[in-house]
Amino acid sequence: MRWSRYFLFTEKEEPKEAEAPSHRLLLKAGFIKQASAGIYRLLPPAYRVLKKIENIVRKEMERSGAQELLLTVLNPKELWEETGRWDTYGDELFKLKDRNGREYCLGPTHEEEITDLVRKVLRSYRQLPLILYQIQVKFRDEKRPRFGLIRAREFIMKDAYSFDTDEMSAMISYETMKFAYQRIFNKLRLNVIMAEADVGQIGGSMSHEFIALTDYGEAKVAYCENCGYAANAEIVPLQKPEEEQEEEKPMEKVHTPDVHTIQELAEFLNVPPSKIMKAVLYIVNEKEPILVLIRGDREIDENKLERIIGTDNFRLAKDEEVIKLFGTKKGFIGIFNLPEGIKVLWDNSLYGVKNLVVALNEPDWHYINVNPGRDFQYGDFVDVAQVKENDPCPKCGTPLKVKKGLELGHIFLLGTRYSEPMKAYFTDRDGKEKPIIMGCYGIGISRIISALVEQYHDDKGIKWPTPVAPFELDIILLNTKDEQQEQVAEKLYLEAEEKGIDVIYDDREESAGFKFADADLVGFPYRIIVGRKVKEGKVEVQSRTSGEKWDVEIDKAIDFVKEKIEEDKK
RNA sequence: CGGGGCGUAGCUCAGGUGGUAGAGCGUCGGCUUUGGGAGCCGAAGGUCGCCGGUUCAAGUCCGGCCGCCCCGACCA
Structure with a gap:
């Protein structure tokens, strides 16, 4: 080409x-x-x-x-109704009607x-x-x-x-x-x-x-x-951690004005986030509130939550809903003074944590040094936490990546x-x-x-692996006005075609730098530069992947590249 | 679906307080140049996203719509 x-x-x-x-x-x-x-x-x-x-x-x-x-792109509604997916697949389905009003999806x-x-x-x-x-x-x-x-x-x-x-x-x-x-x-x-x-x-x-x-x-x-x-x-899966061995300190009520996030609370009280009980309120099916409790250094995995509650129809509660249900703002929800009828899920991460910081459903106050058994009883434990780097492998316990x-x-x-x-x-x-x-x-x-x-590029452009490259070889004619260079480039191009290489021949009337930059950007694995070395009977072969360069005799250049390509494709 | 932003030349963008549209790159013609996105001269190229309103006058102000991007939610 x-x-x-x-x-x-x-x-x-x-x-x-x-x-x-x-x-x-x-x-x-x-x-x-x-x-x-x-x-x-x-x-x-x-x-x-x-x-x-x-x-x-x-x-x-x-x-x-x-x-x-080869199946069809246009699929009749009836088949999708048989499996129930016409409705459950939702808005992601592209739907359309024919002239007679029959319904289809793409x-x-x-x-x-x-x-x-x-x-x-x-x-x-x-x-x-x-x-x-x-x-x-x-x-x-x-x-x-x-x-x-x-x-x-x-x-x-x-x-x-x-x-x-x-x-x-x-x-x-x-x-x-x-x-x-x-x-x-x-x-x-x-x-x-x-x-x-x-x-x-x-x-x-x-x-x-x-x-x-x-x-x-x-x-x-x-x-x-x-x-x-x-x-x-x-x-x-994330299991319950080992119970902490720590002396239980006396519980205390502490004034925490205007402290809303876990981070702020940790700094204000000078405790690590892992000592804070985080409480997040969800509304399920637009009516049922569920309170999820998790350790302060952890995030909720909503995919896990979906499997636990059995529906994807849930969302975070709005500020007004929190105020209405708990009489306090987000950031001050906790397990004490819970209103009736609220389902509570305990994430495994909270198990065995001593001297916790817990909100008490009252604006601007927290308890510190709250301890299980003494100050509260656990409810149902579930696994709703997002996995993090260095969490234990569920098979062998080694820290995960x-x-x-x-x-x-x-x-x-x-x-x-x-x-x-x-x-x-x-x-x-x-x-x-x-x-x-x-x-x-x-x-x-x-x-x-x-x-x-994503896996094969650098700051100059793409670096296609040879088996999937749009062209395996780019032959660059540097000076289109130089007859000798042009003859060599033409000859190499025809030879490459003849020998079954996917080759593109850059015969455009552009400057050298322009062609080099394009070659780097588009990312052909090999290039042959036909330039001033032609006078010595040579051309330069370059690899985009490794950056290697070889001066090769004109007659041997195509076979040289062909061999490299074959090796890459093995 | 929530939040934010953008829409002016092929591309990237500029156009205080309203006065009839510009730059760089690219394109086309010519000369020059050829080992890392060259230089000079000249030229073409625009329903300013769409509809309506205010005004003597709208790219600019107001309203509505459409399109696109980003963050989040979502994502067999």
């Missing part, structure tokens, strides 16, 4: 709206163009990357025995579609097991699209579905996909952690997430470097969550009708482009 003819236009100015490096660089280097909020056009170089990612995924899926098909995921297809075709246990997959555009009306391709409203996903006769067989399908995913992320050169995960609203019994470690992403993963345990932070990441893959053992309500049955060996056991397996294909840039 000659760059002078190629649809690749970089920006010199920094895109003002982008913050995440991947978003900024993909815009600046001319890979993506926004169409509207969370909706992006993939330009030719980005599409080349996307296709390479897809093909790596395809190869590993096919190797695992999965078969590719598929955000395809469990209903695939289950419908399979129930119409499959009859017998002889036809199982089966894994089907597609690479398809998906639509989710995200509340807040963010960071370019990282959270888009229209995006490309690989979704696979497994169908088995029994739990054991389903488990084998699940494990097969798990291994395929590990191979895929290795081949994509991504640093990805496989973590245990919550099954969430998709349902099912077992689930793993594949999280790329990045600074921009929605996932938080906790992992143990000792035993290999890794899980989404929101499901890491907690890192931010980007969810690239998610696999679920679904069981009969979809086959049962949709009546996807097969006849088993014993002649009985049984629901198919299902699994589903997603990979965010377009999001992988961003994850790659």
Whole structure:
């Protein structure tokens, strides 16, 4: 490809709206163009990357025995009503009507579609097991699209579905996909952690997430470097700590005027936050107040809370509600003088803490040196705290690492969550009708482009790993007016094409610095610089990744680069 | 969904107190230049997000709407 003819236009100015490096660089280097909020056009170089990612995924899926098909984007309401998700999926579903008033959604995921297809075709246990997959555009009306391709409203996903006769067989399908995913992320050169995960609203019994470690992403993963345990932070269990061995001091009432936050209170009383009982009031289903008590140095994990109370319909109480219920402001809620009918949850972190600071539901006063057993009785303990760096690993007790990441893959053992309500049955060996056991397996294909840039860039631009680079080699002709240089560059370009290298030839009439800067920004793994060394029969080969430079004889340059590329792709 | 901000040339942005729109970069033409986003000369390019109001006069003031970004909540 000659760059002078190629649809690749970089920006010199920094895109003002982008913050995440991947978003900024993909815009600046001319890979993506926004169409509207969370909706992006993939330009030719980005599409080349996307296709390479897809093909790596395809190869590993096919190797695992999965078969590719193509479902539809437009999905009728009726199927979604069968599983109840037309309503429960909520506002995230893009809905529309046809001219006759029939309702559809744009598929955000395809469990209903695939289950419908399979129930119409499959009859017998002889036809199982089966894994089907597609690479398809998906639509989710995200509340807040963010960071370019990282959270888009229209995006490309690989979704696979497994169908088995029994739990054991389903488990084998699940494990097969798990291994395929590990191979895929290795081949994509991504640093990805496989973590245990919550099954969430998709349902099912077992689930793993594949999280790329990045600074921009929605996932938080906790992992143990000792035993290999890794899980989404929101499901890491935290046990009660050891009881503190500390002399119990006499309880005292202390005036704490205008002290509202834990931090202020800790400074005012000169105690660590871990000695303060924090009380947070939630309103469940818009009517039932629940008071959550937690140690002052900890935060509430609302995902854990959701699983405890069994609904996501809850919110923090408003100031007025606190005043109405407790007769005091936020910051002065505690366990003493509690009004009737308020449910109280005790987080494990509070167990065994001595000489606590506790509010007493009276403005501007706290008790200090409050002790369990003597001054109050514990209620029901639960685990609602967010996991933090250095919390003990639930498997082996070693301090955990907690890192931010980007969810690239998610696999679920679904069981009969979809086959049962949709009546996807097969006849088993014993002649009985049984629901198919299902699994589903997603990979965010377009999001992988961003994850790659997050993990492979520097201050000058992107550094694509060779297997996914839009072009493997950039041949830069420095002086377009120099006939000798031009002849050499043309010859090398044709030779590279001939030898099957993905090559772009920068034949544009631009200054040397301009071309170098573009090459760094767009991030081709190798470049050949055709410049003044041509007089000595040489060109310069450079690696974007390592920064290494080699002077190579003109005739050997392409073979030299080809060898490097082959090595990278192994 | 709560909070904040922005919308003027392709991009980044400037345009006290209302007076009919500018810069840098990019683009086009010419000359010069070619190992790190070159220089000089010239030119084109705008329904100032949309609708309404106030006014002799609105990019500027007022009202409504739309779009986009950021923080949080949310996020198989």
